[in-house]
Amino acid sequence: MQLKASAFSLYTVLAGLIIGLPIFVVLLSFYSLDTAVWTHLSETVLSGYIYNSLVLALGVGFGATLLGTGLAWCVVSYDFVGKIWLQRLILLPLAMPAYIIAYTYTGLLDFSGPVQSTLRTWFELGKQDYWFPEVRSLPGAIIMMALVLYPYVYILARTAFAEQAQKFREVSVLAGVSKFQHFLQVALPLARPAIMTGAALAMMEALADFGTVEYFGVSTFTTGIYRTWFGMGDIQAASQLSGLLCMFVFALLVLEKQSRRSAETYSSRQGTGTQALKLSIGKGTTVLFLCSLPLIFGFIVPFIQLAVWALAYTDAGSLGEYPSYALNSAMLAAIGTVVIVLLALMFSYAKRLQATKLNRSVVQFVGLGYAMPGTVIAIGVLIPLGWLDIKLNLFTKHFFDVQPGLVFSGTIVTLIFAYTIRFMSVALHNTEAGIQRIKPSMDEAAITLGDTRLQTLFKVHIPLLSASLLSACLLVFVDILKELPATLVLRPFNFNTLAVKTFELASDERLIDAALPAITIVLVGILPVLLLTRTLNQIEKKHA
Amino acid sequence: MKVMNKTKMLLVASFATFFTATSIAAEVNVYSARKEALIKPILDDFTEQTGIKVNLITGNADALISRIKSEGQFSPADVLVSTDVGRLVRAKQMGITQANDDDIVKSSVPAYLRDEDEHWTALTLRARPIMYAKDRVDPETLSTMQGLTKEEWKGRICIRSSNNIYNQSMISGMIQTQGDAQTLAWAEGLVENFARSPKGGDRDQIKAVVAGECDIAIANTYYLAGMLNSEDADTRKVAEQVAVFWPDQAGAGAHVNISGISIAKHATNTAEAKKLVQFMLSDQAQSWYADTNHEYPVKEGIEWSDTLKEMGEFKAQEVSLTKVGETNAKALMLMDRAGWR
Numbered sequence: 001m002q003l004k005a006s007a008f009s010l011y012t013v014l015a016g017l018i019i020g021l022p023i024f025v026v027l028l029s030f031y032s033l034d035t036a037v038w039t040h041l042s043e044t045v046l047s048g049y050i051y052n053s054l055v056l057a058l059g060v061g062f063g064a065t066l067l068g069t070g071l072a073w074c075v076v077s078y079d080f081v082g083k084i085w086l087q088r089l090i091l092l093p094l095a096m097p098a099y100i101i102a103y104t105y106t107g108l109l110d111f112s113g114p115v116q117s118t119l120r121t122w123f124e125l126g127k128q129d130y131w132f133p134e135v136r137s138l139p140g141a142i143i144m145m146a147l148v149l150y151p152y153v154y155i156l157a158r159t160a161f162a163e164q165a166q167k168f169r170e171v172s173v174l175a176g177v178s179k180f181q182h183f184l185q186v187a188l189p190l191a192r193p194a195i196m197t198g199a200a201l202a203m204m205e206a207l208a209d210f211g212t213v214e215y216f217g218v219s220t221f222t223t224g225i226y227r228t229w230f231g232m233g234d235i236q237a238a239s240q241l242s243g244l245l246c247m248f249v250f251a252l253l254v255l256e257k258q259s260r261r262s263a264e265t266y267s268s269r270q271g272t273g274t275q276a277l278k279l280s281i282g283k284g285t286t287v288l289f290l291c292s293l294p295l296i297f298g299f300i301v302p303f304i305q306l307a308v309w310a311l312a313y314t315d316a317g318s319l320g321e322y323p324s325y326a327l328n329s330a331m332l333a334a335i336g337t338v339v340i341v342l343l344a345l346m347f348s349y350a351k352r353l354q355a356t357k358l359n360r361s362v363v364q365f366v367g368l369g370y371a372m373p374g375t376v377i378a379i380g381v382l383i384p385l386g387w388l389d390i391k392l393n394l395f396t397k398h399f400f401d402v403q404p405g406l407v408f409s410g411t412i413v414t415l416i417f418a419y420t421i422r423f424m425s426v427a428l429h430n431t432e433a434g435i436q437r438i439k440p441s442m443d444e445a446a447i448t449l450g451d452t453r454l455q456t457l458f459k460v461h462i463p464l465l466s467a468s469l470l471s472a473c474l475l476v477f478v479d480i481l482k483e484l485p486a487t488l489v490l491r492p493f494n495f496n497t498l499a500v501k502t503f504e505l506a507s508d509e510r511l512i513d514a515a516l517p518a519i520t521i522v523l524v525g526i527l528p529v530l531l532l533t534r535t536l537n538q539i540e541k542k543h544a
Numbered sequence: 545m546k547v548m549n550k551t552k553m554l555l556v557a558s559f560a561t562f563f564t565a566t567s568i569a570a571e572v573n574v575y576s577a578r579k580e581a582l583i584k585p586i587l588d589d590f591t592e593q594t595g596i597k598v599n600l601i602t603g604n605a606d607a608l609i610s611r612i613k614s615e616g617q618f619s620p621a622d623v624l625v626s627t628d629v630g631r632l633v634r635a636k637q638m639g640i641t642q643a644n645d646d647d648i649v650k651s652s653v654p655a656y657l658r659d660e661d662e663h664w665t666a667l668t669l670r671a672r673p674i675m676y677a678k679d680r681v682d683p684e685t686l687s688t689m690q691g692l693t694k695e696e697w698k699g700r701i702c703i704r705s706s707n708n709i710y711n712q713s714m715i716s717g718m719i720q721t722q723g724d725a726q727t728l729a730w731a732e733g734l735v736e737n738f739a740r741s742p743k744g745g746d747r748d749q750i751k752a753v754v755a756g757e758c759d760i761a762i763a764n765t766y767y768l769a770g771m772l773n774s775e776d777a778d779t780r781k782v783a784e785q786v787a788v789f790w791p792d793q794a795g796a797g798a799h800v801n802i803s804g805i806s807i808a809k810h811a812t813n814t815a816e817a818k819k820l821v822q823f824m825l826s827d828q829a830q831s832w833y834a835d836t837n838h839e840y841p842v843k844e845g846i847e848w849s850d851t852l853k854e855m856g857e858f859k860a861q862e863v864s865l866t867k868v869g870e871t872n873a874k875a876l877m878l879m880d881r882a883g884w885r
Binding site for chain 1: 616618757
């Protein structure tokens, strides 16, 4: 038995090393340091990168936590008018890529946009007569990202709140503690590990973002990496900058893991879950209104704006191409999702079987890719695969006098590889959280009954994990759908996706023309998001 | 044993045909930093006229260069299309291009717009002049780029981030004509006069001029031309409030960059690639770029679009484009020091 477990974890370590290759490639760049370049960077721009990245990550983490936790608490503990609809729609901002919401709000809120123009006409104001907050700024970027990333916190916080036993609340009532105090002193601390995980995901996504910060003129690590690589042609210094970013994220993850370890409990599936309190119409409407705000600003407003642009300016002749773009996007997302979620399950299970230091570090390591900008990952993928292709050709040439050409580079294999390292973290967080909630006694029981470890996985864990697995699948699917930089660089010939199409138009400053592909991404993303919502609602019902 | 080998060979061969799109028909593989909308239509014309199939990937120039580099000797790339000279120079330096010694290219493109070893040639020219608000700026007060650092322009100038290649090339060109120290002083003076921290693209700078955030913008002409010819009436109205001023006409001339093309070192379809380069320099392709995207043709005698004609003829900076490409990194570091975001 022990042997099987260690063989399994050996495979896991191997898989982890292969998937981690792109990160190694980036870290390898540290073998030599160009002091001239680094002196220049640290004298001029580096402090700005660090400051802006930190503020952005913390701001997005805070904003997403505030929105996600608040919403989750309201949905779990209160019953109010329209709650069913709210629950159905609340995850929709997930389908909205951050750069698209950024473009949309800029169009809406900048000086010549409809909002400011209307204000000027109403109040008969001139150009210099009033102050209006600038969307394209660091605070603007934080708000945009928090608006589309809060679902990460919401999903995890809601499950955590829903699973908290009703008896805790009853104790609080007996102790004469108000609902709000109960939230602060009992519910929140218990849910903290889940909330931290959601916040960490949102923060990593914010750190890896390029589109929004570039458009808003905020210099972060990501824009710095692009600038150093593209502008200075210094791939090495650019990789080193990404390595630095990686270490920062590593620290963040360690902190997150530690907070989770100290609060690890298996108590979750005992007793009945929290019962929702029915609110009066007046109070209920207020709660509904407040809870709808993130949805309204994170999805409905930008969606309507995109729809208006798309309807007004779409050239009907170009419509015929969209089904094929959508199909390509969906196909990549589907293949990527299967690969990533299976691997994540394998990693989490190996860690459960044998939580050795090595196993744990491998899992942590492969999760790092989530905070790396897509282009950097693309290069990290190209270098080892290009090498492999060349060796393969030399080998076949030598032995069979045949040259198959590029087998990996420029094929879908490369893309899937890149997605795997980029989005492993999203899947891992779900599978790990799920697997941790299963009590070890379950495994022991199955083993005692004569099942092998693998049988236990299929017969015990996977059925219990179905919800976690499904939410991992859907999140990864939507993430791949939105992914741009790696897809752009690595895709095969004559292969377009919705994200690529949107980017090409938007980056050419043809924002309005980009509305149609943008809205198509959102539409394709809505379906998995709605599915995800249904799954979560069902889990909650099971607990209630 | 022999049988084994044969089966293996068959396997490898079928593997090969499965993964690589090798077909007997003539084709050419294009890695393009130009967006699909601004290259696909003309490539389709090429296919129609020559029967040569074109396979296309678009993307960021440096990422495509890295991809060609890491694909190495088996790279399918035949042709690299870039939207600025810096990337072509870099591709040549990285050893992923080859010389294209073609008399048609030489007779169509003036020498200063080609690589000295014929590794790349320009396809179109893109100019970056001053644009001003017609109602607020008297063009008499404008003269040179140097002049923009004067006190009177304080808080009145909009330009995009130094992350952008057009600004990098502009500064790099200035390093050629004015030297490092003077360029740095100019950049510092310009930053001093910025109306706002750089954000958005060239069109955003033009819009900011019209909105009154600034009085002057520095932007590429084809952005303004695109706005002037927009389907959207509001955009046209915005663009009409802005006019072009050609700086340094008595001196070094206005800054121009190029879009260009290069044949990849390990190209397998070299003959087709050469044909494509010739086609891109044909009257048809040159006119297409002039009409569709309002870029200046490199070839003499091609008619400009009406919008370009209205913007007027100008003296362009005639510096070595290779040098402009080579000092790109220096230009960027200089802008870092000047505090140009």
